[in-house]
Amino acid sequence: MRHTRLTAAATAVIASAAFALAGPAAPALAQPAAPAPADASGNILNQLERLGATGLAAQGADGRGVGIALIDTGVVSVPGLPAAQVVNGPDLSVESQSPALRYLDTNGHGTAMASIIIGDDPATGYRGVAPKAKLTSIKVGAADGSVDVTQVIAAIDWTVEHRLDDPANPIRVINLAYGTDGVQDYAKDPLDFAVENAWRNGIAVVVAAGNTGSGLTLAKPADDPFMIAVGSMNNNTMSSFSSSAGVRNIDLVVNAEKVLSFRNEGSFLDLGYPGARIGSTLFRGSGTSQASALVSGAVALLLQKRPLLTNDQVKKLLMRTGGRVAGAGMASSVNLPAAMTSPAALPFPQPWVRSTGRGSFQQSRGTTSMVDSGAVLSGERDIFGPLSSTLWALASYTRLSWSGGKWMGRTMAGPGWTGTSWASRTWAPATWPGTSWSGKPWPSDDWSGRYWSGRYWAGGEWSGRYWAGRYWAASSWSTKFWG
Helix, strand or coil: CCCCCCCHHHHHHHHHHHHHCCCCCCCCCCCCCECCCCCCCHHHHHHHHHHCHHHHHCCCCCCCCCEEEEEECCCCCCCCCCHHHEEECCCCCHHHHCCCCCCCCCCCHHHHHHHHHHCEECCCCEECCCCCCEEEEEECCCCCCCCCHHHHHHHHHHHHHCCCCCCCCCEEEEEECECECCCCCCCCCHHHHHHHHHHHCCCEEEEECCCCCCCCCCCECCCCCCCEEEEEEECCEECCCCCCCCCCCCCEEEECCCEEEECCCCCHHHHHCHHHEECCCEEEEECHHHHHHHHHHHHHHHHHHCCCCCHHHHHHHHHHHCCECECCCCCECCCHHHHHHCCCCCCCCCCCCCCCCCCCHHHHHCCCCEEECCEECCCCECCCCECCHHHHHHHHHCCCCEECCEECCEECCCCCCCCCCCCCEECCCCCCCCECCCCCECCCHHHCCCCCECCECCCCCCCCCEEECCCCHHHHECCCEEC
């Protein structure tokens, strides 16, 4: 079976990210991997049973014909993620400029999400929620998780523009296990506007609530009341780490502690959290990221069986047919069999005020900003230069923000589906023009042949280049614990 392992150069970059971060350091690499369970399907099977998905699988509910966009850190080829079910959309991360890293999940987070959604490994019995859904990976996060909010917005815009590229598997779901701590009113925030625009164009957006605890605000864009905001519980009680309220309450809660996924050998998380390894092929994590992936798969199953449902009907059905959860306010657990058969509400839109998108990109970032060689990315700009939220919001609303491989006039990707990778279909790459906001050239593969020693990158070019201010970049990705 094919297994794309990270090259020595890629592993060196990941190791340097762990070395360079100014926030919480990864645990020392001394923890042994946990032994493999006798039946590696056991943990994920428990999650599926609690969703009510195991019985539905016998009735043909497997996500077939439904496209899911995963905006994350990329996906690698591991046993259990069939190439036929994975599409590589454009790589919009800073690693896109390195052929050795392009499209690949150097972090490990994206592969974990893909496992939960579409995993299917007969050798171990592992089966995700919707193993026959078609997953489109749009990579935005680098090895240490670093990403700017404008890159995520560009990925959402691309998904809207290309949602119908595969008529047999139209994209009906976005999984976004990403969030910022920005507190800007959703009614003008650009990130909130972007997900609302996807929702308006027929894509159900499932977002992780965040892992700051129930007494604190939701991560953005989970603060947007149109979205399906998902929290984590354990045995019908809210997980202590899960966000649940703030400017609004979360919508759904699922069991998302100690969820198994496929191990991404050599990735940032794999090197930093060896105690999360289960045997040699599995990895274990807890958080609202895992919760969002479970719900994204559930939404795909519901849309497979009831394809005429609108996003608003999907959300209302799942909320109305689930049960109450201690500590989750008005949020519901997920009962898929009931949602499959219950009458849908009339297709009235949700009554909330819509975002204008004309607010501040900087306020949307919150307290976390990317840094390149000491230069902070801040203000009303993207990674390339000044950007007006007013002009962008108009272009996004009219689906004109992307033209070929250009987003808002910036070359971020190639012009179409002519790229090559391990996946069944790949969007072409492009060389980014000019320099980064620091004035330094965009990194390419010129470092890939450099020597490195042990865990740490010896060349120095990448060491400390991209990380998120004084915070660990991976805090933007909503997994709380690995292990």
